[in-house]
Amino acid sequence: EADIYQTPRYLVIGTGKKITLECSQTMGHDKMYWYQQDPGMELHLIHYSYGVNSTEKGDLSSESTVSRIRTEHFPLTLESARPSHTSQYLCASSDSSGPGEKLFFGSGTQLSVL
Amino acid sequence: QQPVQSPQAVILREGEDAVINCSSSKALYSVHWYRQKHGEAPVFLMILLKGGEQKGHEKISASFNEKKQQSSLYLTASQLSYSGTYFCGTSWMDSSYKLIFGSGTRLLVRP
Numbered sequence: 001e002a003d004i005y006q007t008p009r010y011l012v013i014g015t016g017k018k019i020t021l022e023c024s025q026t027m028g029h030d031k032m033y034w035y036q037q038d039p040g041m042e043l044h045l046i047h048y049s050y051g052v053n054s055t056e057k058g059d060l061s062s063e064s065t066v067s068r069i070r071t072e073h074f075p076l077t078l079e080s081a082r083p084s085h086t087s088q089y090l091c092a093s094s095d096s097s098g099p100g101e102k103l104f105f106g107s108g109t110q111l112s113v114l
Numbered sequence: 115q116q117p118v119q120s121p122q123a124v125i126l127r128e129g130e131d132a133v134i135n136c137s138s139s140k141a142l143y144s145v146h147w148y149r150q151k152h153g154e155a156p157v158f159l160m161i162l163l164k165g166g167e168q169k170g171h172e173k174i175s176a177s178f179n180e181k182k183q184q185s186s187l188y189l190t191a192s193q194l195s196y197s198g199t200y201f202c203g204t205s206w207m208d209s210s211y212k213l214i215f216g217s218g219t220r221l222l223v224r225p
Contacts, residue, residue, distance in 0.1 A: 033212075033213070035215075040199070040218075040220075041217070041218070042116070042201065042215050042216060042217040042218055043156070043201065043203075043215040044215075045212060045213070045214060045215075048212055056212075058212070059115065059116075059214060090155060090156075101161075102146065102158040102161055103146070103148075103156075103158065103203075103213060104158075105155035105156050105157075106155060107154075107155050108155055
């Protein structure tokens, strides 16, 4: 099964703190994605990357930033967390062989900003 | 740009069938189907590429209607384990293969 890992699984933090959500995959996939999902709602693409040193913003505007220095690692950072950032963040990856490749999702990070 | 899914929710008795639709206003290249159970990550079901191909996965199958820019997911003889939220994800001819998801269809299968 998929080897994509997200940490932490749950994070409760105060307003104004800087946080980094980790995402790593061991499948050698070039493409990686961050989706944001509120409970019972759709997945919104907030960032994606097609390879090392390549990052793009998704369809949903987000105050978070991402980096892709290594193929296997795609961390997401919030410089100053706010209650409006409370949500579930899902990381995914896919092979770069074409548009028909499936996404492998991590277990997600549930972020709560107080 | 987001694909439109219908219906929003479905309640079935075990053994009944259901159809979930996913429509796009733009020319589709691929349609993905995922199922997500509460508190879990989405799980891949199948992909359909431009060309009208129909795919199957046990009692779950899907079709891709290029003329209508629509995909349908067919759940036959539903089981309790089919309960969850079904998302379609679409990519378009002019996109860089990024996948945009619909709002989801909640399916509840009762005994």
